[in-house]
Amino acid sequence: MSALYQIEDLRLSLPDMTRKPMFGAAPRIEILKGMSFTIPKGQVLGIVGGSGSGKSTLGRALVRLLEPTSGSVRFDGTDLTHLSEPELRPLRHRFQMIFQDPMSSLNPRMSVARIIAAPLSLHGRPNPREGALEALERVGLPRSFGARFPHELSGGQRQRVGIARAIALRPDFILADEIVSGLDVSSQAQVLTILRDLVREMNLTLAFISHDLSVIRRLCDRVLVLHQGEIVEDAECEALFAAPKAAYTRELLEAIPEPDPKKPWFQRAS
């Protein structure tokens, strides 16, 4: 397997506006503190960590919604690190993103078909509407849903529209940023199953960001555990669950309440 993404010593800092003096530049906080890893073609990579660990920032740097401060991000041989927006545009159809909150990432005034067709028209694909309806079918929604509006859908259905939009361009890589954290368990299981099938059918490479290790196990081949802007563990999924190496990974695992009252989780104070 060749590498689709090669990330070397990736660093990213952002201005801390809460401590900006009245005049002059705000001090910068380092969010990503030097990360190196590769994502082989066809792999499903889980990225986990608590809030503030830098997992979303890392994701956004991968799809170049944020520009890294230093280090390099190579996508299929091309150095994306400091490319300008016009230089990125011809590449953008190859890496797509699914967002956490479908209510704010789907335009409420557009029909589902138009939402999914938008990236197709933007990249000049022929017959965007037909492409959009095909993408809908791929995520298990009937074509008739194309005429609906986001508010007419359930949370799980909305998230499937988000997936349809991301796969419509037939990208090589998809970044899914906490896409099931707002969903009920039953829609969560459904969305994850669809995503897993799509990865197989469409030969996708996927980075799946989550704070919940229990969903990672069902989906991912490999897991990066982030803590305060650094990679504390990079392991094959099964190895990580069988024998977590980093103390922080163990802490994350122990914090998951498993649906079994017989397994002790914390001692009841009484």
Added chain:
Amino acid sequence: MSFLKIRDLSVILRGTNHRLLRGVSLDVGATEVMGLVGESGAGKSMIGKAVLGILPRSAKIVSGSIELEGVDLLTLPPRQRRHMIGQKAALIPQDPLTALNPARRIGPQISDRLVDILGWVRARARARAEEILHDVHIPQPERVLRSYPHELSGGMRQRVLIASAFAAEPRLIVADEPTTALDVTVQKQILKLIFEMQARHGTALLFVTHDLGVVSKICQRLTVLYGGLVMEEAEVGAFFDTPTHPYSRALLAATPRHTDPTADLTPVPEAVIAEARRAVAEADQRWHA
């Protein structure tokens, strides 16, 4: 004897015939922890809100009773009802950022309630606020009392709200998805704290959540809801061994188990949902007849 006793509670969307709660009955013992589980729209928060008398304007209670220590809240005049709820019950809300006033310091946000509802003098309320913050393991409570909500972390804000809920020594606490906005490690600390407080104060707790994992760790009994209708009510031990209702079984199967490499994710099957919908439709038919 149960502290909270709800019988045949129906809530409709105002101006329509559409029921949001369909004849819900449940009991919570004086020191019991009861989990309310269901998917979004199942009406689990609605029950908590009905008990606390904070239903949105668009919802209206049309039948049933809600008894606190044998007194039916729904038959009391509004003033008395509010007074009784304020004295005996409290809420731990879901989102600590919207529950706290961003423009006021933490201290008065805790003590106001004690002054307004319990009629305490200010100094006593302030002392109580400091004491209760200490109880929820907040370091330097006097500094936190002077802080604004934005100066605290998410976990710390949730601690403040737990403190605030327990400040007036209520007999019943409704916790409405109190950890949904937090990440797993903080969630564990907060749940631990809620249960430490619950055990120490001997409070009844109605715990609203969509996470069966959380229920299995902290509740003694649980009620599973679908479409505002009770599907199953059970002891936690028995439920996780053998859930009797097909919908409960499906919900449990859809909950991820990270320690079991063979367990797969199973969405709730269409047939089970169809069955649950049928039960809802039948309940409506009986009700409209």
